[in-house]
Amino acid sequence: MKMLKKFFVLFLVMSLSAGVLLSLPFALRQGISATAVRAFSYGILAGFIMILVFMGFYFVANRLTPSEQRDLLQRRELLITGGLPRILDQCYQLLKSERFVKRADLDEGQGIITAKTRFSWACPGEKITIQFSAEDGRSRIVITSQPLWRTTMVDYGKNFKNVEALQKLFRDRLGTTPL
Template sequence: MKYVKVFLFSSILFGVAMGLLFTLLGEDGVSSGIVAGLFFGLFMTVVLGITDFVSGKKLGGKGSKGVHQQDDLSLHVGIEDAFERCKQSLTLLKDVEIKEENKQEGSLVAHTGATWKTFGEVVNIQLREEDFTVTHIHIESRPLAKQTLIDYGKNYENVKTIRDSLEPKANTELSSS
């Protein structure tokens, strides 16, 4: 479905722009714009689709990953130690800034800067104490721009980086939605 959205978005925008240009040049703008838009949309869908699929394969798995990634794990440490470990793990992400930090609620929210893959991501970590020696951690990474359709595995990479830094004492299962 995301590739249909990419096709429609790119072909409509490009088609309208080319239609206006051809109209200003005195040619048949509507039909030229439609044809140009369809070809450009098809081209962009193929190029972006292949790039997204290859990026997903390089990260491991079956190819393309969703842009909203999450992971749950348990650390065999108290909540205060787990909170500090999670805060430290965020520093492993490139160009990260912690926006919210609430030890009492067990919540960390960080933003990453723009890269060629995305305009930035929002990383949210929620901690819940199961008992004094076990802390449940929920990690979530999603694009900063909600209309992002393809992130070339960047959010998967963020969650995996955090999980891998915490993993020596964790039981994990990564999922996308």
């Protein structure tokens, strides 16, 4: 239902914008009032064609991508031996060194690192949040990633790849265990 709502909103936006753009040449010759119905008709037709193309891409992408990679919200949990302040700083430095990270911010008081990734063909960027908490001499790390834009329908597994890369990086460099 959520995807249907996104497609419907996309259809409306594309229909209206296509209708306005397609009717501009007629409006200049025949006047605005004479082209209102024509603009609406062209908009509905063009929007319908565009939405069919987008739905086709969406369903093809879903068929080619494994189900665990399709989720727009990715989450991983890790446990690591060590004190929270040291682990927090090490993870922050490791995250900043990653090529796909555009900006990273550290909030030591809350024990949270937030980062944004670069724009790519697969996704308009993601918001990565890494939360830290102490448990019995160990630190729990929760990595979450989601698209920056709420209207994102498909990210072609980009969130999945980034979260997996961070999990592997932390595991290799810090000796974590996945939960």
